[in-house]
Amino acid sequence: MIMGGGAGLSMNGKFRVVTENTIFAMPEASLGLFPDVGASYFLSRLSGFFGEYIGLTGKRLDGAEMVACGLATHFVLSTNLPLLEEELNKVDSSDLTIISTIIDAFSLTSILKEDSVYRRMDIINKCFSKGTVEEILSALEYEAINKTDDWIVSAVKSLKTSSPMGLKVFLKSIREGRTQGIDQCLIREYKMACHALRRTVTDDFFEGCRAALFDKDKKPKWEPSKLELVSKEMVDQYFIAVDSDDWEELQLPIRSNSTKLATAKL
DSSP: OOEEEEEOOOEEEEEEOOOOTOEEEEEEEGGGGGGOOTTHTTTTTTTTTTTHHHHHHHOOOEEEHHHHSOOOSOOGGOOOOOOOOHHHOOOOOOHHHHHHHHHHHHHHOOOOOOOGGGGGGGHHHHOOOOOOHHHHHHHHHHHHHHOOOHHHHHHHHHHHHHOOOHHHHHHHHHHHTTSHHHHHHHHHHHHHHHHTTTTTTOHHHHHIIIIIIIOOOOOOOOSSSSSSGSHHHHHHHSSSSSOTTOOOOOOOOTTTTTOOOOOOOO
């Protein structure tokens, strides 16, 4: 995940403050991996199939887009963040109403840019609701024939250059996340990450890091190299327990007033 340029504040997951400088992206598939850290939970709960779009293409969002899609709750100018923090520090209360009132006083209405991809939700839902990555790519290519939108061309390019394995694993992950709680998603994603790091199926994560971070030739050699070469059995391998005596399932802390982690919606 990339989040910088004045990412802002987050209080107990209830309030997520961003600024005009905030940048959010999950480009893991371009590194041979897949969005994790709870991504299959929070991305699957965005409007329509915008989460699939973000996770599969690695598209960068600005602060206004984060508010529009639900990744953030408040938009505050970066110059006012210190003042907001100061006011919050003065309040000795965890009352959400009081906290919300303070944040609201500093918040502005964020305005989407005219070329924001979030204004193209009709096409996003049409294409990214498909059942497979191949079908999503085919739908986007069809749209590219009839429209001149640069974002469609960019999306097609991302899908064609990212790790085929990473793309397919993420699509399965986010689709499962739509019906699971945050605890289930984190446990599953930990399992998936372990398989990637142990190279159970492919070396794509290491190859992606080599191409982007070490040699910087930006020419990863994915294996398998094409979407059609990634079988269902390969993808499913990421979702089962690691077959090793030294591996254990992720154990999440249990809250005193609950047997599960909170699964409140974004």
